[in-house]
Amino acid sequence: xxxxxxxxxxxxxxxxxxxxxxxxxxxxxxxxxxxxxxxxxxxxxxxxxxxxxxxxxxxxxxxxxxxxxxxxxxxxxxxxxxxxxxxxxxxxxxxxxxxxxxxxxxxxxxxxxxxxxxxxxxxxxxxxxxxxxxxxxxxxxxxxxxxxxxxxxxxxxxxxxxxxxxxxxxxxxxxxxxxxxxxxxxxxxxxxxxxxxxxxxxxxxxxxxxxxxxxxxxxxxxxxxxxxxxxxxxxxxxxxxxxxxxxxxxxxxxxxxxxxxxxxxxxxxxxxxxxxxxxxxxxxxxxxxxxxxxxxxxxxxxxxxxxxxxxxxxxxxxxxxxxxxxxxxxxxxxxxxxxxxxxxxxxxxxxxxx
Numbered sequence: 556x557x558x559x560x561x562x563x564x565x566x567x568x569x570x571x572x573x574x575x576x577x578x579x580x581x582x583x584x585x586x587x588x589x590x591x592x593x594x595x596x597x598x599x600x601x602x603x604x605x606x607x608x609x610x611x612x613x614x615x616x617x618x619x620x621x622x623x624x625x626x627x628x629x630x631x632x633x634x635x636x637x638x639x640x641x642x643x644x645x646x647x648x649x650x651x652x653x654x655x656x657x658x659x660x661x662x663x664x665x666x667x668x669x670x671x672x673x674x675x676x677x678x679x680x681x682x683x684x685x686x687x688x689x690x691x692x693x694x695x696x697x698x699x700x701x702x703x704x705x706x707x708x709x710x711x712x713x714x715x716x717x718x719x720x721x722x723x724x725x726x727x728x729x730x731x732x733x734x735x736x737x738x739x740x741x742x743x744x745x746x747x748x749x750x751x752x753x754x755x756x757x758x759x760x761x762x763x764x765x766x767x768x769x770x771x772x773x774x775x776x777x778x779x780x781x782x783x784x785x786x787x788x789x790x791x792x793x794x795x796x797x798x799x800x801x802x803x804x805x806x807x808x809x810x811x812x813x814x815x816x817x818x819x820x821x822x823x824x825x826x827x828x829x830x831x832x833x834x835x836x837x838x839x840x841x842x843x844x845x846x847x848x849x850x851x852x853x854x855x856x857x858x859x860x861x862x863x864x865x866x867x868x869x870x871x872x873x874x875x876x877x878x879x880x881x882x883x884x885x886x887x888x889x890x891x892x893x894x895x896x897x898x899x900x901x902x903x904x905x906x907x908x909x
Contacts, residue, residue: 561602562586563593565611590614604674609638609645624653633674716832721778722790725856728771729819753801761793779831787875794822794866798906823856824868826875870899
C-alpha cells in the first residue's frame with residue numbers, strides 16, 4: 556500500500572534507516588529532526604501515517620502527538636510512537652492521548668512494515684466510511700455545509716437529536732396519481748425523477764435541507780441542521796422558484812414527452828420549533844424532523860387544494876420573514892385539522908395559480 560509517511564526523530568542514523576526501509580516499500584517519506592519541524596511539515600501537507608520519536612529536543616513526541624490529536628484535520632491520522640529507551644510511562648501516556656501503536660528501536664523491518672500496514676488499513680477504512688457518510692449527507696444537504704456537519708458529528712457519524720427553529724416546507728403534485736394510472740411505469744418514474752431533480756436543486760440552492768420524498772412530493776426544512784436567521788425567506792423563495800420556474804419547466808418537458816395536460820402543485824409552509832436528527836440503526840440512518848410545526852405544515856399544504864392558492868404560508872412564517880415580498884396577501888383565518896385554534900394563512904399574488 557503506497558502512502559505518505561512523516562518521520563520525526565532527532566537521531567540522524569535512525570531517520571536514514573527509516574527512510575531507506577520505507578522507501579524500499581514504495582512510500583513517500585518526509586523527515587523532521589524535531590517536533591516543531593514535524594508539525595510544520597504536517598501543516599504544509601498532511602501524511603497518511605506519522606512516526607514520532609518520544610524523546611526529542613524543542614518539542615517532544617508526546618507534545619507533538621497531543622497537538623495532532625487536537626487538530627480536526629489530523630486527529631484520525633495513525634501515529635506510531637518510537638523510542639530506544641524504556642519509556643513505559645510515556646508509551647502509556649501516548650496511547651491514552653490517541654497513539655495507535657509503539658515501535659521499539661532498533662527497528663525490525665518486518666515489524667515496522669506490519670505496524671505501517673496496520674495504520675494505513677485503519678486510515679483507509681476511516682476514509683471509506685467518511686466518504687460513504689459524505690455521500691449520504693450530500694443527498695439532502697447543500698454541498699457547502701456537508702463538511703461542517705461531518706465535523707460536528709460524533710464517532711458513529713450520526714447527528715444527535717436537537718431542537719431547532721426554522722421553516723418546514725411540504726409539497727404535493729396535483730393530478731399526478733391520475734397521470735400515473737394511464738402511463739407506462741417507465742415514464743412515471745422518469746417524470747418523478749425529472750421533477751425531483753428540479754425541486755431538489757431549488758431546495759439546495761437556497762440553503763435548505765431535503766429531508767424526504769413523500770410519494771410525488773417532498774419534505775424540506777430551512778434552519779436545520781444549522782440555524783439560519785433568514786430561514787423563512789429562504790423557504791418562501793424556494794416555494795416561489797418551484798411554482799414559477801421549476802414546475803413550468805417540468806410541464807414543458809412533459810409536453811415534449813407527449814403529455815398534454817399540465818401538472819399542478821401545492822406548497823405549504825410553517826415556521827416554529829421542531830426536533831431534528833438522524834434516526835435508525837447503524838446499518839441504515841435517516842435524517843428526519845418531527846413535531847407540531849411539521850404536522851401543521853403538512854396540513855397547510857393539503858389545504859391548497861380547497862383554498863385555490865398554490866402557495867400557503869402560516870402566520871408564523873409571515874412573522875419570521877426578514878424581507879417580506881410586496882405580493883404577500885392575507886387570506887384569513889382557517890380551521891386546520893389537529894389544531895384547536897384557527898391558523899392565519901397568507902399567499903403570494905404573483906405566482907401561477909394551482
